[in-house]
Amino acid sequence: MTRDQELRSKAYEAVKENRTIVDQDPYRLKYHLMPPVGLLNDPNGFIEHNGVYHLYYQWMPFKTGHGAKFWGHYSSEDLVNWKHEEIALTPSEWYEKNGCYSGSAIEHDGKIYAFYTGNVKDEEGNRETYQCLAISGDGIEFDKKGPVVELPDGFTPHFRDPKVWEQDGTYFMVVGAQTENLNGSVALLKSEDLENWNNEGIIAGGDDGKLGYFGYMFECPDLFSLDGKDILVFSPQGLEPKGMEYQNVYQAGYVIGQFDGEKGEYDHGSFEELDRGFDFYAPQTTLDHKGRRLLYAWMSVPDQDEQDHPTIDHKWLHCMTIPRELKLVDGKVHQLPLEEQKQLRDGEAVEYSAELQKESRQYEGVEGKALELEIKDVAVSGGWLDISFADGCRVVYNPEQEIFTLERKSYVDGLIEKRQCRLKELKSMRIFLDTSSIEIFLNDGEECFTSRIYPSLNDESITFSASGHGSFNICKWNLKSL
Structure with a gap:
């Protein structure tokens, strides 16, 4: 049995062993996506491919704490009725042995190219990070190609969560990062073939960015166009509360600007929180065949009393938000429940x-x-x-x-x-x-x-x-x- 097969077998056994106690939880949700057991966090690889929506997610099947994450997988043809699919990725290889961390997906040559962060730690807790590629023809089974980006100069190993898109025949990747001076930032990389990537520098945050010091780490960046503007969504860590703002342990929000792909530059405005509630983090978007910019987010916040949720007693933790459509109205991003939600x-x-x-x-x-x-x-x-x-x-x-x-x-x-x-x-x-x-x-x-x-x-x-x-x-x- 390979390491991948061993991990899959253990995960499915954990689902089977705990199904009864999970299902008996009176706080189990009715129409939100949840883990079958264990912990769910960031949405990953959100994409529509051949008429099917795929939402992968960070999954720890063996406990309700964090650890060496898998990529769990839901699929749907209508964004309402979802099927829990086979595990997409397990942390089975040397470059991901401490977790297949968050990432994104893009369609290329009729296939899904999934990019994710391979997390590696030694016995002393020292971290290595690799941006990895896995390819799938059906969205179910993936062929791992291994690392395609190693850590660029100027950053600590807190360099993760790649989001990839194509623009004018060129591929771009934004990565959540921390500079060596411990400032949160978004790094930009560029490629002509999705496998060979060049570091283009920092487009937001960093040591001398427009935001000034804006926390020690940016997670889960996502850059996309909306009604003629370029929106950068990211999740900064380390902000101090400011009036009614930044009240959670970590935040999730956006800046609005213009991205110049040729120069690799992004001119943007001030940061705005996407959600004012207690539990919203690591949002990720995709563009569907109707031209809508769709968003899912994790309905929680890291390090925010996670182990006090009462669902812990029933061996599961966390869920996704409902899917939302983004619109730009008078210079502000609005979020709307999808029209499909009415089917419920x-x-x-x-x-x-x-x-x-x-x-x-x-x-x-x-x-x-x-x-x-x-x-x-x-x-x-x-x-x-x-x-x-x-x-x-x-x-x-x-x-x-x-x-x-x-x-x-x-x-x-x-x-x-x-x-x-x-x-x-x-x-x-x-x-x-x-x-x-x-x-x-x-x-x-x-x-x-x-x-x-x-x-x-x-x-x-x-x-x-x-x-x-x-x-x-x-x-x-x-x-x-x-």
Whole structure:
């Protein structure tokens, strides 16, 4: 038995041995992608190929902690119904023995070319890093070609998460990096054949970049065009909280600019967070046949109380967000649930025209654990409006202060914690609730809040309250399980 076969066998055995305890978890999600056992983190290799969407993911099947990651794999023809496929990559070779870390995929000559980081550590914990290539004709079985990029000069071995694309006949790769001066940066490489790569330097961050010192490491970069602008998404580590911003341990966001492929330069503006909630990290995008820029993200944050999630007791941890479409509106990236999400709606909508005057109300049929809630035509005056989801979380809008707040009951100590953003006007909310998660889209994706929540198991109530006057229209659907 080869090392690859041995690792696959052990992983499948772990799935089989723990299936019952995993499935018995009352906090198991209904319509989000989760690991069959163990830990899931970054989305990898997100691509549409021959009419099939492939989403690979960082997977540790043997425990709910991090370690020598595999690439797990989901596939779908409609972005709604997903099949858990065979393992795509195992850390079986010398150049990846401590993990097949995150990466991306591109189509070339009818095949999927997957690029990922091979992680290697010695007995003292010293790190080596290699950007590796694996090729597949069907997206299921991969032929590993090994390292195609070794560590360039000027960087520490924290050099990972390659994202590759083609532009005007040339291939480009951005890599999350740390300079030798311990500054986060995005490195650019260029190739004519996807196998031989030249280092083109730093296009964001670094020792003298426009952002100044902006953390000690940038992870999971992704550069793409959106409505005539070039958007660089990345996840900086090491930012200090600043007012309502940067409240999580690590962040995920973007800058907007113009990329010059010939010069290998990127002129960009300031950093903006993509999501204001507790749990959103390592987003990755792809372009589909409809011309949409689609995004998945990991619904968690590294080193942020991961081992306190109650799902640990049932041998699994973390999930993906729902898929989203990105749009550029007035110089800001908006995120919208995909149109395909409507296929999950189960039965007729429950609708109300609501008006509250210094009161709290529940509406018959507006409750549940897996649902979509649309709140439109919102008007609030003389105080705040809030919606409570059992005892798991609540959202509050204060029009006088122009602040939107998400509060949740901490799964660490039970205390109330919050995340906030400035919001001049609340026009609409679209909320996806799923057993132990909530995703909130404000004003057609102008702002988003994504979080894991753990409400009391026997409480499915939703309560609407206004300290002054509030009026709005409610539309609620139950959602099917995948």
